[in-house]
Each structure stands twice: as C-alpha cells, then as structure tokens.
Amino acid sequence: MLRYIVAFIWLTGQVVVAQERIDLWPEGKMPNSKGAVVKDSIVNERIYQVEKPRIQAFFTSRQENKGAAVLIIPGGGYSRLAYDISGSQLAKWFNTMGMHAFVLDHRLPHSPDLETRYLGPLQDAQRALRLIRAHAEKWEIDPERIGVLGSSAGAHLAATVSNYVDNVSSIKDVVDSFGYRPNFQILVSPVIDMGQYAHKGSREQLLGKEPTPELIDKFSLHKQVTKTTPPAFIIHASNDHVVKPINSLLYMHALLEEGIPSALHIFPDGKHALALRNNPGSASQWINLCEEWLIEEEIISRLK
Secondary structure, three states, X not given: OOOOOOEEEEEOOEEEEXXXXXXXXXXXXXXXXXXXXXOXXXXXXXXXXOOOOEEEEEOOOOOOOOOEEEEXXXXXXXXXXXXXXXXXXXXXXXXXXXXXXXXXXXXXXXOOOEOOHHHHHHHHHHHHHHHHHHOHHHHOOOOOOEEEEEEOHHHHHHHHHHHOOOOOOOOOOHHHHOOOOOOOEEEEOOOXXXXXXXXXXXXXXXXXXXXXXXXHHHOOHHHOOOOOOOOEEEEEEOXXXXXXXHHXXXXXXHHHHOOOOOEEEEEOOOOOOXXXXXXXXXXXXXXXXXXXXXXXXXXXXXXX
C-alpha cells in the first residue's frame, strides 16, 4: 500500500509542498560534477541554483490511480526553474486525471559544479525517468506509460530526453537497468531550434556564447526525431514573441515525416504565458484537449 507523506522542503526560507522528495543521485555518485558546494537558491517562486537534483512527487489517490505517470520539467530559459506555475500546479492537475506526477528540479547549466554545462539537465532528466520506472511496481505504475511534460526551455529538455539516444546518466547501479526514454511527450510553448529560430537566452545558457555548428544541430530537436521518438502533444500561441511558434511547426513536421502520431494546437492568443489556468480565448481549452489526447493514446482511460 502506498504511503503518502507530506514533506515540507525548506529552501532558503521558502517551502515546496510535495508528498515526497526523492534525490536523484546517491551521495558522491552524481556524474558531471566537480565536487563544488552549491546551495539551493530560490527567489519569487523561481529556483536559480539546485544543490541536489531531485524529483518532487505528487501522487494521485490509490483509488483513482490509472497506472500512468508524468515527469514535469519547469520552464525558465535554462537560467531558473519556475517550479510552481509550470511545475507543481500542473502536477496537481495530472493528479485529478488519476496520474502520478513528478516535478524535476534539475541542475542548471550555469551551475559552477558542472564540468559540461549542456549535459547536466539531460543527465538529471534521464535519471529521473529511470528512478520512476525503478519504483513503478511500488507506486503501481505501468512502466510503458511514463511520459514527460515541459514548458518553454523545460519543453526543450523534455524533447531532448525524448530523442537523445546516448546514455549520459549511467553510474553503474541498479537504477541503470531501467529505461530513460519517455513513452509520450507534452510540450508547452517549446524551445526546439537552436539555430535560426532559437530563443537566444536558452541557447546561450545551455550551449554557451559560441556553440559549434555540431552542438547547435545536436540540440535542435527537429533534427533529432526518429521513428523511435514517442508521440507528442504540442501547444503554442501564434503571438508568442519570446519563443517563436515556428519551433513547434518544425518539430511537428519532423514527427510527421517519421510517422509519429502527434497533435499540434497553435492558438491565436496566449503569448508566452500558456499555463494551467487564465488562458485567453480558445487557448483555455488546451487542458481538455490534452486529456482527450491522453485517452486517445491509451495512456489513461476514461474510467479506471
């Protein structure tokens, strides 16, 4: 029987409420680390430094559990994590659909502890998905129905972990035996391209000021889609002037080229502020459309 423990995690005077905090890496085993001391830093519901990468677990009730789960990656331009508006609020919504949700607090590329800046977030995302699968039996999750949701730069990381074939998170422990690729992806106002249509702030934070053409291509996710890429549900606003909606179009085109069953909704209004609630006009329907898509893809059922 699942045990639900409400943990109050104090971070620099602020509190994150989740049912359980799970650190990603055993002490002294975190890859891509210089061993530097990094303290959690939170200002105005944004995380600017992560001491220990972790997932914050939000469990649905056992009676309503439909056996699916999602890893949520908050946005923030790879310089911070908006853990509330694009993290815990979405997690609670997934709980209402009978899904377990896990909010990822990953290392940010500017962390002074990272040896290779662009690998830190991806390593943490891969490890988080492995950990969820490692606990699938305990948490009553089908390991083939574990997906990822990301917003903005968080959606770039979600798309990266959905396409990246290299295993960059191995530390040779039992968790390594579980898969790190998600079974579905939900992308909200996603950063996709690192070239012509890049969100320059996200590109600079992730890849540095002068990335090589090879690195730009490797992290332009529409160029990495293959037939093994999981199905995607994508939303964007046509008047988004922060992350151009052509990012979503490029990704959808690549998915179609590979025959990946996916859905794309571009709404006339919403700018770069599509969230769970308070969206203008037709953009307010995205949560209903997403739930229907999850049912259509047989990730969840209408009834348990």
